[in-house]
Every structure is written in structure tokens, then in C-alpha cells.
Amino acid sequence: MKNIAELAQLIARHAPGNGIFPTGMPRLSVIRSDRTSTPTPAVYEASLCLIAQGSKRVSLGNDSVVYDASRYLIVSLDLPLVGDILEASAGAPYLCCKIDFDQAALADLLMTESGGLPKPGLPVLAAYPGDPDLIDAACRLVRLLDRPETIPALAPLIEREVLYRLLTGPHGPMLRHVAASGSHLNQVSRAIAAIRRRFDTRLRIDEIAAEAGMSSSALHAHFKSVTRMTPLEYQKQLRLQEARRLMLTGSANAASAGFVVGYESPSQFSREYRRLFGAPPRQDIERIQTDAGYQIAV
Known part of the structure; x- marks a missing residue:
């Protein structure tokens, strides 16, 4: 000890x-x-x-x-x-x-x-x-x-x-x-990296699958098996977390954060944000800023 x-x-x-x-x-x-x-x-x-x-x-x-x-x-x-x-x-x-x-x-x-x-x-x-x-x-x-x-x-x-x-x-x-090239886990890891690089753009499954060295159907199956999410759901979580970070740092307000991370509809952004974090964007940020322990993620 x-x-x-x-x-x-x-x-x-x-x-x-x-x-x-x-x-x-x-x-x-x-x-x-x-x-x-x-x-x-x-x-x-x-x-x-x-x-x-x-x-x-x-x-x-x-x-x-x-x-x-x-x-x-x-x-x-x-x-x-x-x-x-x-x-x-x-x-x-x-x-x-x-x-x-x-x-x-x-x-x-x-x-x-x-x-x-x-x-x-x-x-x-x-x-x-x-x-x-x-x-x-x-x-x-x-x-x-x-x-x-x-x-x-x-x-x-x-x-x-x-x-x-x-x-x-x-x-x-x-x-x-x-780490082994050709393993399903390595392919999923490459797909994750590709989604993270361009999470704020439209997700094209065929392009992600090609980068990962898999067919589109195999990507869906193995990706969900590993992450418990579809590639689209994973991208959505990345977008919402980046929007949250931008609002916390003052780089964007609740009205613009959704657009910055790729959402075209403010109502869809607010609805999906609330589903993930349990509160609308502005209310969630206020909660974090008044509760210093709330944002600990790791």
C-alpha cells in the first residue's frame, strides 16, 4: 500500500x-x-x-x-x-x-x-x-x-x-x-477512429466500413457487439459530448452548440441532448457549473 x-x-x-x-x-x-x-x-x-x-x-x-x-x-x-x-x-x-x-x-x-x-x-x-x-x-x-x-x-x-x-x-x-491487424477488434478500433475524426459530418457507413476493412453489414454487427451501440449512435454521443464541452468552456452557447457539432435541427439537438444527459442543454450546463463533482467522467 x-x-x-x-x-x-x-x-x-x-x-x-x-x-x-x-x-x-x-x-x-x-x-x-x-x-x-x-x-x-x-x-x-x-x-x-x-x-x-x-x-x-x-x-x-x-x-x-x-x-x-x-x-x-x-x-x-x-x-x-x-x-x-x-x-x-x-x-x-x-x-x-x-x-x-x-x-x-x-x-x-x-x-x-x-x-x-x-x-x-x-x-x-x-x-x-x-x-x-x-x-x-x-x-x-x-x-x-x-x-x-x-x-x-x-x-x-x-x-x-x-x-x-x-x-x-x-x-x-x-x-x-x-492491436493485431485483421482482427475484428482492430477493425472496430479503426472504424471508431474514423468516426471520431469526422464526427461532425454526415456519417457514411460504406466509407467507414472501407476504412475498417469490413463490409457494411459486418461493421454494424461487430461494432454493436463491442460498443453496445450502432455506428450512428456512437457518432451521436460524440457530437453531444463535444457540444457539452463547448458550452462548458464558453466556446458556444446552447443555441449554437448543436450546429457546431453537426446538428441541423435545434429541436432534435435539444431532444437528443436531454435523452443522453437527463436535462436540456442550458439546464444541464447550469447544473454542472454549480456542482463541481458532477462532470467527473473517469
Whole structure:
């Protein structure tokens, strides 16, 4: 537990208030909340999430996973999840670090391996018992924030170590399948990337399928099997979350946010926004701005 205690101290130092805080490393974020939260939908990037204090539940469709300081979470590819913080208080805030996967480094690590590809047999979203080596690597990564000049040289090495430990851990077979060219999971991952690149334009299934190397019917079947959504539903969630972000940052108001992310009908935007977030755009933003713990997504 010594390393977990250190990780909690490091996160608390670099997350000065409630919220999700980007850092000087593009794939590292630190998160803090001094209160529990309501279930909130969000698209989680492929990542490792390590809680140092508190607990969280995330759900993919009807499947839920609870993780805390004794269990780490792996999100194998960008997934539409619903998350809520279960344990947090002012005296013992929820503290978490999120390390997004460097896909190029992951592919490079896999090139050094030989042998056939094992069957995945694992969920794309899973929690596993805490690994002291992973926690130690996370501590060393977050500690670099105290010496920013060391980040360019050392951060890639530590991130690579994290990926290596995940590949040699219990979730390794699933990560190999996601990264393996030609696997259904890799094809779905490519489709997700294509949708995210142009989420604010009209979705053309045949083009997405071609980029993923699948037929349109196969894309629908495998995409929904993995994400519990159709490609169109996934795009809709991306649009609504981007609209929410724009309103929160002041980049757009409720009247224009829908147009910015690709909606042509304000009434359709408001209706779908309310269905996803539980309130109309303006009311939802006011709720978030008066409740500092509401927007915690990871």
C-alpha cells in the first residue's frame, strides 16, 4: 500500500481542485473529486485507470465494473461508458490517474513477439487486482510532473514499461487482439477512429466500413457487439459530448452548440441532448457549473 499512498499524494498535488486535469504529458491525466457523482455518459479512450483513493463504477450497456485502489481498470479501445463515483469525500477525495495508450508504442512492442495470436476470451472493459509494478510505474510517471524538464526523455520509457506490463498481464491477450491487424477488434478500433475524426459530418457507413476493412453489414454487427451501440449512435454521443464541452468552456452557447457539432435541427439537438444527459442543454450546463463533482467522467 506504500506505493498507492504515494500515488494518492502525487495526484492530490497535481489536481488542485475537483475535475479532470490534463498534464504536461499528453497521455496522462489526473482526476479528483471530493464528492460522489451521478451516472454520467462519456467516451473513454483506450487507457489504464489507476484509482489511488475512492471507488468508481463504469458500465458498458448492461455490464458494470467497479474498481478502486485495489483494482485497476483497463479500457481496451475507445468505448461509450457510463461512470459514477461511488466513494469520495472532502476528507478522502476520489483520486485517479489515467494513462492513455500510445498505440504506436503498443504496436512496436507487439512486433518483438512471435507466435500465433491467442483467442481473446476477455471483455473489452475489465478490472484486475492491483499490480505493484504498475503502481510503481505510475508513481514514477506522475512524479515527472515535479521536474518537467525530464518529461521528454523519461515519459516515453515509463509509458512503454506500463504497456509492457499490461501486455504480459491478465489482459494481454485482449490488447494483442485490438492491436493485431485483421482482427475484428482492430477493425472496430479503426472504424471508431474514423468516426471520431469526422464526427461532425454526415456519417457514411460504406466509407467507414472501407476504412475498417469490413463490409457494411459486418461493421454494424461487430461494432454493436463491442460498443453496445450502432455506428450512428456512437457518432451521436460524440457530437453531444463535444457540444457539452463547448458550452462548458464558453466556446458556444446552447443555441449554437448543436450546429457546431453537426446538428441541423435545434429541436432534435435539444431532444437528443436531454435523452443522453437527463436535462436540456442550458439546464444541464447550469447544473454542472454549480456542482463541481458532477462532470467527473473517469
